[in-house]
Amino acid sequence: xxxxxxxxxxxxxxxxxxxxxxxxxxxxxxxxxxxxxxxxxxxxxxxxxxxxxxxxxxxxxxxxxxxxxxxxxxxxxxxxxxxxxxxxxxxxxxxxxxxxxxxxxx
Amino acid sequence: xxxxxxxxxxxxxxxxxxxxxxxxxxxxxxxxxxxxxxxxxxxxxxxxxxxxxxxxxxxxxxxxxxxxxxxxxxxxxxxxxxxxxxxxxxxxxxxxxxxxxxxxxxxxxxxxxxxxxxx
Numbered sequence: 001x002x003x004x005x006x007x008x009x010x011x012x013x014x015x016x017x018x019x020x021x022x023x024x025x026x027x028x029x030x031x032x033x034x035x036x037x038x039x040x041x042x043x044x045x046x047x048x049x050x051x052x053x054x055x056x057x058x059x060x061x062x063x064x065x066x067x068x069x070x071x072x073x074x075x076x077x078x079x080x081x082x083x084x085x086x087x088x089x090x091x092x093x094x095x096x097x098x099x100x101x102x103x104x105x106x
Numbered sequence: 107x108x109x110x111x112x113x114x115x116x117x118x119x120x121x122x123x124x125x126x127x128x129x130x131x132x133x134x135x136x137x138x139x140x141x142x143x144x145x146x147x148x149x150x151x152x153x154x155x156x157x158x159x160x161x162x163x164x165x166x167x168x169x170x171x172x173x174x175x176x177x178x179x180x181x182x183x184x185x186x187x188x189x190x191x192x193x194x195x196x197x198x199x200x201x202x203x204x205x206x207x208x209x210x211x212x213x214x215x216x217x218x219x220x221x222x223x224x225x
Contacts, residue, residue: 032210034210034211034212036212042217043201043203043215043216043217043218044151044201044212044215045215046211046212046213049209049211049213050211055213056213087150087151089151089210089212091209091210091211094153094165094167094168095141095153095210096153097150097151097152097153098150099150100150
């Protein structure tokens, strides 16, 4: 199985701040990477696919990038509705998810 | 609009089985894979497996082979997952979700079915 290691496990940030979450793949997955947001008591929602492509309806303050086997999700200006848990997921082989990053307001 | 409607919460005894449903609407059911994802309390997500309604073809996470059985009823656009020989480790929320072949990107999710295994 391909392991996805997310960091940090939790993050506290202020409104309008830039937030970056990273995900390290245990082997080469190319651009087969997605990011999801999960709000409390809700299902995950697709944010980014193909490492850098924005899913339909997702605000442009979200962006994804890749450097080798490290992937990043960036929120350019944190909003209150962005609070939740973020997961990366590799889509290169049988899907596996990162451990999650809990994003809270400072 | 795309919707995945899942069956309600279940309380089941250890050793028993449970079957849950996922009714799709708003899209052509046979054009997308349906996957099932497990989320144990306070934990991350695990992909269980997937089924292609058009053919009934399935793929599984090795960990869930023998545990999960996936089926569909094309006439009602409903996917089913049955979990057998339940233990406390199977207590979790189970989501159904869809993806467009050949990509494992899950663009719509059901609200989840909570399964509690307890005597």
